[in-house]
Amino acid sequence: MKKVFFLFLLLGSCLQSVQAQSRSEGLSILWGNPQQESKRSTLADVIGHDESGFYALRLKVGAFYGINSKFSLEHYDNSMNKTRTVEVDLETDNKKRSLEQIVHYNNRLFIFTSLADQKSKQKKLFLQPISKTSLQPVGEPQQISSIDYTGYSKGNSGNFGFSVSSDSTKFLVFYNLPYDQGENERFGFHVLDWEMKQLWEKQIELPYQEELFEVDRYKVDNAGNIHLLGRLFNEKRKLKRKGEPNYKYQVLSYRDNGSSLTDYAVEIPGKFLNDMQIAILPNQDIICAGFFSPARTNSISGSYFLTIDAKTKQVKKQSFKDFDADFLTENMREGKAAATKEKIEKGKSVELYEFDLDDLVLREDGGAMLVGEQYFIRVMTTYSPNGGISSTKTQYHYNNIIVVNINPQGEIEWAHQIPKRQRTVNDGGFYSSYTMAVVQDKLYFIFNDHPKNLIAKQGQVYNMRLTGNDAIVVMVEMDSQGNQTRRPLFKASDASVIIRPKVCEQLTNQEVVIFGQRRRLQRFAKISLQSDSQSSSLK
Structure with a gap:
């Protein structure tokens, strides 16, 4: 009981310290007024910002x-x-059209909507500007794309996606075309300029059968070229054997208004690259970075960073780093850490499981940061005495964050884990995960946590709390050397809401908008961050 009482005294002291010293510590929080909303209403997206404030999209789910x-x-x-x-x-x-996307692009609002016409078998995409004064669309919807799904059902009428170049001068409309099983998958592109005027369009057929290739990501670069990152399977995806790698990564680059295709096989002998992010440099060279393992597809044993020459297709730079004993054990209890290190010393493999690569952040000095999170789902089914199913529960796990630092020479300098445990049931991880902000050479991670994690011993990680005095929001600051500082931002009870990290957004170089809700109460807050670092900035 004394420990619990001391914990709350410490938490209260920490929170008061943050509030009283927020300016001197380079942090301030500005809360908006709480709003009463429907229980079926929530934030769908923070769209963008300008000098007047920011724009948000709200969803009210049908009953x-x-x-x-x-x-x-x-x-x-x-x-x-x-x-x-x-x-x-x-x-x-x-x-009734379907809402595809609302974007804030070069200080203007635009809405994309689609309409599938069953008579003509055409799925059309429309674009309209939105007035910032009235928040209403201006003029008539302008058709910019159409998918012909003659001979196919409405469910196979294609889907639209969108992407913006890093300098915000090119906008990509990407869509997949209907196809039959066994056929090569087909896609279409529209590349628009900074005023949303079309530069070029093209429909392409991938050089692989649908069962053998899966597009993971697509990008438009500053020159208006399109790059697809996908996995090429050795056999049909449905036939892959669990735990054994049966695919390799492939980058398909469409340049010269889509008239030229260059494919890049991204593979390194002896290494299985099981997760990847890409970035395109101004000279068209391709950066590929992520996690690797010796064999198993659902585990990782290290990180890699590659630079591929756009012309020769050769790997110009490569760096691999196995996760060392210190990294693998930095959040373990003393006994488990000792046993793990002993296992490593004997040459046995120690790997991490269920980590997803979330982001590749480029630095202005040529270096980069990789960020990933452990995420997995477990379905728990109980049976009645007569053998029937009595209940099924789905657990959502969002745990530790991994950060990997790559120097300007393309060498992996360090990797660290941020301890975090978020386990919920039947909610889709509504309040789980994290939001990240980049301020010069520092990374900031904001998420729901448990107050005991502020003073926990190594290896002790408590599951986040969402109710009562144990529900807090924390921020972890990580500097360029990998040093991390964990501090409380506020109690959920003081804010009267629980934040939803997945929909929070970094607005400016030093500002993050966070959103929280609890029952019918919803509100926003702005966290202002300042870094005293003089080092290179992250993009």
């Missing part, structure tokens, strides 16, 4: 299995308070 869900576009001022809200009108000629 019957999500049918008739509605979207609203909202504006919030720099005090984090709502100034206006408008329901997104998706009706055109008595036909």
Whole structure:
């Protein structure tokens, strides 16, 4: 009991210290007014910001299995308070379009909507600018793309995706075309300029059968070229054997307005690359970075960083680093850490499981940072005495964060884990995961946590709390050397809401907007961060 009492005294002291010293510590939090909203309403996306504040998209889920869900576009001022809200009108000629995306692009708002016409078998994509004053679309919807799905069902009518170049001068509309099983998969591109005017378009057929290739990511570079990252399987995806690698990564680059295709096989003998992010350099060289393992597809034993020459297709630079004993045991209890190190000394393999690579952050000096998170789902089914299913629960696990630092020479300098445990049931991980902010050469991670983790011994990681005095929000600051500082930001009970890290967003170089909700109460806050670092900045 004394330990518990001391813990809350310490937590209260920490929180008061943050509030009282926020300016001197380079941190301040500005809360907007709490709003009463429908329990079926939540934030869908923070779209963008300008000098007047920021724009957000709200979703109100339909009462019957999500049918008739509605979207609203909202504006919030720099005090984090709502100034206006408008329901997104998706009706055109008595036909309801689907909302594809609302974007803030070069200081303007645009809405993309689609309509699948069963008579003509055409799925059309429309674009409209949105007035920032009224939050209403301006003019008539302009058709910019169409998918012909003649001979196919509405469920196989194709899907649209969107991407923006790193300098915000090119906008990509990407869509997959209907296909039959066994055929080569087909896609289409529209590349738009900074004013949303089309530069070029093209439909392409991948040089692989659908069962053998899976597109993971697509990018448009600053020159308007398209790059697809995908996995090429040795056999059909459905036939892959669990735990054994049966694919390799492939990058397909479409240049010269889509007229030229260059494919890059990304593989290193003796290493299985099981997760990857890519970036395109100004000279068109391709950066590939991620995690590798000796064999198993669902585990990782180290990280890698490659630079591929765009012309020769050869690997110009490569760096591999096995996760060492210190990294693998830095969040273990003393006994388990000793046993793990002994296992490593005997030459046995020690790997990490279920980690997803979330981000590749480039630095201005040519270096980079890799960020990943442990994420997995477990389905728990209980049976009645007569053998029937009595209940099924789905557990969502969002645990430790991994950060890997690569220097300007392309060498992996260090890797560290940020201890975190978030386990929930039947909620899709609604309040789990983290939001990340980049301020010069520092990374900031914000997430829901347990107060005991502020003073926990090595190897002790407590599951986050979402209710009562144990529910807190923390921020972990990581500098360029991998040193991390964990501190509380606020209690959920003091804010009256629980934050949803997945929809929080870094607005500017030093500002992060966070969103929280609890029952019908919802509100935003702005966290202002300042770094005293004089080192190179991250992009």
